[in-house]
Amino acid sequence: MPAVPPQGTGGAAPPAEPGYAPPAMLRRLRWTWLPGNIGFNLVWGAVTGILMALQVQEIDPDGKVFNLALLTGAGAAMTMVVQPIAGRLSDRTRSRLGRRTPWILGGALAGGAAMVAMSQAETVPGLLVTYLLVVIGYNAALLPLSAILPDRVPEAERGTFASLGSVGQMTGTFGGQILASRLSDTPDLAYWLVAGAALVIAVAFVAFNPERPATGLPAGPLGWKALLRSYWVDPRANPDFAWVFAGRFLLMAGYFVSHSYTLYILQDYIGLGDTAADWVPALGITTMVTVVLFTAVGGPLSDRTGRRKVFIYVAGAVFAVGLAIPFLVPTLPGMFASAVVGGVGYGVFASVDGALMTEVLSAEEGYGKDLGVINLAFSLPQTCGPLLAGGIVGLAGGYAPLFPVGAVLAVAGGFAVAFVKGVR
Structure with missing residues (x-):
């Protein structure tokens, strides 16, 4: 947590709503923060993980690979456009319900309506338009939801809340995939159920945690x-913010470079051939369980020690060790060992980074806009990582270099936060 005020605040007044929640409200927020983060992430797990792929396959079986890449790429690009704008607009919202609540409820309603429309799409262009509306609606709700953490939670407890939020995100994503796969024969019903669940959870969350x-x-x-400046935070005026952004960007680049072609790595690098697809879910579950366990540990431990940066150092190093294993031991057991060790590193990073980034926000008008910018450090690697990985594979003629490249990026990301001055 900050030993001195984060750089970029310049000793200026805090954001428009600086008061943290009273103890009773903070306890209620703590118990509802995890389920509150599950709701919207059910959507991403169900739609991008299962339902959209099924629709694309039904509409155009021969062009499914290209069309799915087109849709997911467009969605990632739209996410990068929407989040900073949604953050800035929610900072400046003036309503009887507060600043974040109208966006959480409105985004859940708009995203749910778009999901219903998406379920009826019968062409790729129709699917593209409705999916982008889903992305706009739910991202307009997710960013203001994230801003509640720095709005209301004292710095000494943000690691715990970041852990709860990360566990909720992963649980929601995985739960959405399970629900959609179970209802794959009735995708329309799956769309309706997921949209309804996200709306009910959003309404319950804001009812229990009024602004x-x-x-x-x-x-x-x-x-x-001013609206266009939503995409920019001056690194000279806010160097701590810039270094946290760089660290997150590099570590996530390491993740997406090394994990974008898991199926092909199993097929060709490990040598499993046609049986590779059978092992992808098992690897995913192994990673998820490990990540969830160490996400739950990392944030509270960071709060207890009063330190953030050392956990990021360790997370980057451990994640890099996980990537070194299949490079040195290119076997299926090596891949499972990598999933466990890498999951430890990623879990610690996910929880502590979620707290660290809230402690370097410039907070000129509110936290939403800066959160939208720093989230680009996740969205950009998610979009560009597969392209970089593809280039590396093409130049090297194989998948082995992905692991050392990912490891170097992870270590660099972990140690980038050494230059942060306002947080211990």
């Missing part, structure tokens, strides 16, 4: 130039 009215908060004019 203070924001109608009396000051708000200046918002022009197009």
